[in-house]
Structures are given as structure tokens and as C-alpha cells.
Amino acid sequence: xxxxxxxxxxxxxxxxxxxxxxxxxxxxxxxxxxxxxxxxxxxxxxxxxxxxxxxxxxxxxxxxxxxxxxxxxxxxxxxxxxxxxxxxxxxxxxxxxxxxxxxxxxxxxxxxxxxxxxxxxxxxxxxxxxxxxxxxxxxxxxxxxxxxxxxxxxxxxxxxxxxxxxxxxxxxxxxxxxxxxxxxxxxxxxxxxxxxxxxxxxx
Numbered sequence: 001x002x003x004x005x006x007x008x009x010x011x012x013x014x015x016x017x018x019x020x021x022x023x024x025x026x027x028x029x030x031x032x033x034x035x036x037x038x039x040x041x042x043x044x045x046x047x048x049x050x051x052x053x054x055x056x057x058x059x060x061x062x063x064x065x066x067x068x069x070x071x072x073x074x075x076x077x078x079x080x081x082x083x084x085x086x087x088x089x090x091x092x093x094x095x096x097x098x099x100x101x102x103x104x105x106x107x108x109x110x111x112x113x114x115x116x117x118x119x120x121x122x123x124x125x126x127x128x129x130x131x132x133x134x135x136x137x138x139x140x141x142x143x144x145x146x147x148x149x150x151x152x153x154x155x156x157x158x159x160x161x162x163x164x165x166x167x168x169x170x171x172x173x174x175x176x177x178x179x180x181x182x183x184x185x186x187x188x189x190x191x192x193x194x195x196x197x198x199x200x201x202x203x
Contacts, residue, residue, distance in 0.1 A: 052170035055189040060176045062156055065196045072148045079144045083134040090127045097123065159198045163191050 063069045101116050108116070134140050164172045175185055 053168055053189075054171045054173065055164060055167065055169040055191045056173040056175045056185045057160055057190070057192045057195055058176055059156065059174050060178070061192050062196055062199070063152075066152070066156070066199055068152050068155070068199075072152055075148050076141070076145050080135075080141045083130075083141065087127070087131055087134065090123075090130060094120070094123045094127055155199065156195070159195050160191075163194045163198060167191060167194070 098120055101120065105113065132139060136142065160172055163169075169189075169191070172191065173185070175190075
């Protein structure tokens, strides 16, 4: 019965951890793509012996400052909340039933013990199935979050490209705490706030 002990000791907010990470996961996907593409382009320019103007942004900072991204997080929270509430209710029910089983175990015969254990196992199975269906990598919340975040990521990429062209940057890297491809960048070439300003002005 160790599996139930571990589950009952777990946090009662499993859904919130998934929900809070949705936006970050979307940002990281964009960061990883841009970092890889930027590295390849930089290598190509080096081979060709060209001197290129290179800038960088902090996409995580852009997401934090962008009103559209903040609104998107609220929409994602609204999608996730009913599933989170249901998951927490299932966990409380399982915890209560397991604690009740522990209190009565010494008074139960073997057949009753096995029957109650099977019920607990089934409850735990349903709990885990529900969690994966709603909060897994391919779950409902992840799919809905991708739909919400995709147009925002595209909007940010478009603004980065526009600012880069205006400032005559050949390449723009992404520098965040999650991905440290750019180990040093001259602050003079940080166009993060220019991108944020353009996005907030709706241009």
C-alpha cells in the first residue's frame, strides 16, 4: 500500500503546478527553436566571413510584459480550474478512504482487506488517468494552451523581425534563464524593450 502513502502525502494542488507551467513551456519551445536557428545562422555567417550586426531579446521578459500574454494566462487558468478542482476532490476522497482503511485494517479479515485494497487501487488508477487526460503533455489543458499561445508567439516573432529590420540586425538571439546559448550580450544590442514597446503600441 506504499503507493497510497506517497499519493496522500503529495500536494493537494497538482493541477496548479501544471497550469502555472503551461505558459513557460510555450515560451521554452519558442526559445529552443530560435536558439537553434540562431546558432546555425551565426555559424553560417562566420564561415562566409561576413560581419553581421547581431542583437538579442529576452522572450520571457516580453511574455511577462505583454498584456496579450497576461490575458492568455487568465484564459488558460479558466480552462484548467474546473479540472484542477475535480482532481483535488478525487485526491481528497482517495486520501480519506485510505486513512479510513488504515484505521480499520487491524479489524478486517483478509478477504475484506483485499476488497478494500482493490477499491483503493481503482480509485488511484482513475485519479492518475484523469490527471494525464487533463494535465498531461498531450492533455486537454496543454492543447487548449497551445491554441491560445500560438498566435501570441507569432505576434512576438513578427515584432522581433520588424524591429530587427528597422535597427538593421542580421540576426537576433534569445537570451533567457532557461536557454543560455548567448553567454554574453552587449546591452546596447538588447532590443527586448523595443519589441515590448512595439507590441504595446499595436504596431
